[in-house]
Amino acid sequence: MKISIKIHVANILSALTVFLCCFLFLPAESKAFSLTDAAAPAPQKRPRYAKSSVDFVRGYELLQQGETEEGLKYIRRAAKDADPWALCLLADMYMKGNTVGQDFDEAFSNAQLAASKIYIPGIYRLGLCYENGYGVERDVNAAITQYIRAAREGLKEAQMALGRIYFEGIGVERDYEESAKWYRWAAFRAPYIGQSDTNLMNQAKFNLGVIYLHGLGVERNLSEALNLFEKSAEQGDAKASFYAAEMYFNGEGCRRDAQKALRTLEISFDRGYHYAAYRLGSIYAFGEGGVDPDQSQAAVWFGKGAETGLAEAQYALGAMYLAGSGVEKNTDRAVELISKAAEVEYLPALFGLGRLYCEGVGVEKDLEKAKECFRRAADHGYELAVQALSELEETK
Numbered sequence: 001m002k003i004s005i006k007i008h009v010a011n012i013l014s015a016l017t018v019f020l021c022c023f024l025f026l027p028a029e030s031k032a033f034s035l036t037d038a039a040a041p042a043p044q045k046r047p048r049y050a051k052s053s054v055d056f057v058r059g060y061e062l063l064q065q066g067e068t069e070e071g072l073k074y075i076r077r078a079a080k081d082a083d084p085w086a087l088c089l090l091a092d093m094y095m096k097g098n099t100v101g102q103d104f105d106e107a108f109s110n111a112q113l114a115a116s117k118i119y120i121p122g123i124y125r126l127g128l129c130y131e132n133g134y135g136v137e138r139d140v141n142a143a144i145t146q147y148i149r150a151a152r153e154g155l156k157e158a159q160m161a162l163g164r165i166y167f168e169g170i171g172v173e174r175d176y177e178e179s180a181k182w183y184r185w186a187a188f189r190a191p192y193i194g195q196s197d198t199n200l201m202n203q204a205k206f207n208l209g210v211i212y213l214h215g216l217g218v219e220r221n222l223s224e225a226l227n228l229f230e231k232s233a234e235q236g237d238a239k240a241s242f243y244a245a246e247m248y249f250n251g252e253g254c255r256r257d258a259q260k261a262l263r264t265l266e267i268s269f270d271r272g273y274h275y276a277a278y279r280l281g282s283i284y285a286f287g288e289g290g291v292d293p294d295q296s297q298a299a300v301w302f303g304k305g306a307e308t309g310l311a312e313a314q315y316a317l318g319a320m321y322l323a324g325s326g327v328e329k330n331t332d333r334a335v336e337l338i339s340k341a342a343e344v345e346y347l348p349a350l351f352g353l354g355r356l357y358c359e360g361v362g363v364e365k366d367l368e369k370a371k372e373c374f375r376r377a378a379d380h381g382y383e384l385a386v387q388a389l390s391e392l393e394e395t396k
Contacts, residue, residue, distance in 0.1 A: 052085040053078045059086070068099055079110065084119035087111070091125045095134060108135025115146070120192055124150040124158045131161070131170075140171025151185065154193075156200040159186035163207060167216075176217025183207045187228075198235060205232040206240045213243070213252075222253030233264075238271035242279070249289050258289045269304065277305030278313045285316070285326075295326030306337060311346035314338070319352070322361075331362040342373065350377035351385045358392075367392060 052060075059074025078086035087110045093100045094107035108129045114122025127146030130139045144165065150158035159182050165172060166179035186204035209228035212221045226247045232240035241264055247253055249261035262283070268276035281301035287293035299320050305313025318337030321330045335356060341349030354373030357366045371392055377385030 053081060053083040055081070056083050056086045056089075060089070063099070072099065079113075082113060082117060084114045084117045084122050087114035087117075088119070088121050088125055091122075091129075095125075095128070104129075104134040106135070120150050120153045120155050124155050124161075127158065127161065131165075140165065144172070150192075151182065154189060154191050154195070156186050156191055156195060156204070159183070159189075160200055160204060163204065167207070167211075176211060178217075180208060180211050180217055183211070202232045202235045202237045202240070205229075206237055206243070209240065209243065213247075222247070224253075226253035233267075236271060238268050238273035238276075241265075241268035241271060242273050242276050245276070246279075249283075256289070258291050261289070262291070274305055274308040274310045275312070277301045277308070278310055278316065281305065281313060281316055285320075295320070297326075299326035309340075311341040311344050311349060315341040315346060315349040315352065318349075335362040345376065345380070347377045347380055347382040347385070350374075351382060351388065354385065354388060358388075 055074045055078035059071045059078060062068075062071030062074065065071075075086050075089060079090050090100075091107045091110040091114065092098070094103045094110065096102065108126075111122055111125035111129050115126040116122075123146050127143040127150065128134065129136055129143075130146060131143035132138065144162065147158040147161045147165075151162055162182040163179045163186060164170070166175045166182065168174070183204045187201055187208055191201075205228045209225045209232065210216075211218060212225035212228065214220070226244060229240045229244040229247065233244050245261045245264035245268060248257045248264060250256065262280065265276045265280050265283075269280070278301070281298045283289065283291050284294045284301065285298035299317065302313045302317040302320065306317045314337045317327075318334045318341065320326050321337065322334035323329070335353075338349050338352050338356065342353045350373045354370045354377070355361075356363055357370035357373065359365065371389060374385040374389040374392065378389050
């Protein structure tokens, strides 16, 4: 009896893993309202939730264990029997070129068959194929049709895709109000059965916050924007934390609170939004918002940002080393940091490096290299570089 119970529990755990696995493979193309929701489309008859086959379960387990060739045999066998889980997994693999070679025709074929089974994640994937022209002529309107079918059933990826399409005006006229409606669905409506990932719901809250912050298709509402950023930040969204911090700092939608802003910016950085380090460095460097200037603290935060490869922070820290502000003066270190920022076409760094070559500071004086730096920045319309290049040309 004990042995049979253990086996039964193991089977349940295996089934639960498989139950969620299709959502782990959902493609990542779906990126990133009025207070009364727009009328919902008439709901379709809700399809039964598709159960995975034994072959799919076995194949997925083998793939997870690194037994790729053997796992694919079972997955393909399941797909041949029209198992929608297997069809969706193969569609993902062929779209991304993961495990199998990238083949958009195969991706479309598998997605189309999964959709024909009224399997909601398959319908979403068929929309992806139409939107991106994977194995079929690109047709955004056809993509929208499929996304709406999946969105009505609560699939967050489809709701987010519709919000993105209308926000950016991809193949349709830009419509912020329609975008906000779908982002609100993604943020607050019940998800498709079996879908438990909250990341997309948090992203939808953030996107709605941006819409309210700028009054895009809705009446501008700063307190509502802040509320949405805070809700998303509570679930760990780093960028939402950054936006909330800026609103605390500027007193938008709330009473101004510079100290709370600083703490929230630190949280944003700790969660992985590297630009928060540059923002903190700037606040301390210039004493913004009533914060006492502190060059040492500025250098610390610029340093944290520079370590992540953030060009703005590299350039700012380089300038501090050049001036000996907040750190001991170190011209070699300054040139190294400014050069790194210039390598990724950060325009102030290109201009700054050009000045160093003009004056021979930390490098051998070289007017040709200076011109090259100025020209690269000037090509992007950077006015200081345009002026500097013109002055160099006049000295010939």
